[in-house]
Amino acid sequence: MEISQLNIGMQVPDFAALSTMGPIRMSDYKGKWVIFFSHPGDFTPVCTTEFIAFAQTNQDFVDRNAQLLGISIDSNPSHLAWVYDIYLTTGITIPFPIVSDRSGDIARSYGMFAPDVTTQETIRDVFIIDPLQTVRAILIYPATNGRNINEILRLLIAIQTTDEYGVLTPANWEPGQPVMVPPPLTYEGLIRRETDPERIGLECEDWWWCYRTIPFPESE
Ligand code: BEZ
Numbered sequence: 196m197e198i199s200q201l202n203i204g205m206q207v208p209d210f211a212a213l214s215t216m217g218p219i220r221m222s223d224y225k226g227k228w229v230i231f232f233s234h235p236g237d238f239t240p241v242c243t244t245e246f247i248a249f250a251q252t253n254q255d256f257v258d259r260n261a262q263l264l265g266i267s268i269d270s271n272p273s274h275l276a277w278v279y280d281i282y283l284t285t286g287i288t289i290p291f292p293i294v295s296d297r298s299g300d301i302a303r304s305y306g307m308f309a310p311d312v313t314t315q316e317t318i319r320d321v322f323i324i325d326p327l328q329t330v331r332a333i334l335i336y337p338a339t340n341g342r343n344i345n346e347i348l349r350l351l352i353a354i355q356t357t358d359e360y361g362v363l364t365p366a367n368w369e370p371g372q373p374v375m376v377p378p379p380l381t382y383e384g385l386i387r388r389e390t391d392p393e394r395i396g397l398e399c400e401d402w403w404w405c406y407r408t409i410p411f412p413e414s415e
Pocket of ligand 1: 236
């Protein structure tokens with residue numbers, strides 16, 4: 196089986212498909228962030244908990260101009276029956292489209308089949324796609340373990356923060372915490388950070404290891 200080499204920094208393949216909210220194209224979402232995620236199959240327990248968690252976090256994604264978009268190789272009637280079953284069981288409506296990819300062509304073009312899996316079952320991939328339809332992050336989880344939806348949201352906010360402020364985010368960063376600035380590229384910049392970092396709004400451990408604060412997203 197041919198496996199796609201889609202990686203961060205690349206343009207996403209466009210596609211047209213049937214979804215639980217009607218026909219869609221990936222290119223319909225230009226200008227928005229897209230969280231495009233595959234799951235192994237409908238009516239499976241781990242996937243169901245993920246869809247409930249995505250539904251409960253949906254508004255946080257919408258608030259950040261991001262569209263959730265699910266996909267698997269199940270049929271559209273199967274997707275519809277599953278989301279209705281989730282509604283009947285929990286009262287939760289799935290507020291985002293789920294793409295049906297019966298041929299597996301879309302999943303193949305995004306590399307959503309694991310090379311060591313012989314069945315035609317998509318694994319748990321997550322693509323964070325920016326408004327120019329460039330892949331910014333890819334997360335891959337095994338079928339046996341559900342995703343942490345808060346981590347997907349955290350990573351989206353971190354990437355958006357980088358784009359807005361030209362900053363980096365340290366390990367375990369959470370929105371509202373200090374961010375990092377890239378190391379200086381000139382000797383003059385090095386000396387300025389070394390001698391008086393506070394004057395340029397930085398808090399430094401060393402001239403190449405500095406933090407700054409940015410407005411907290413909720414208070415902007
Ligand atoms: C699940 O979502 O529960 C699941 C999917 C595929 C294999 C095993 C579990």
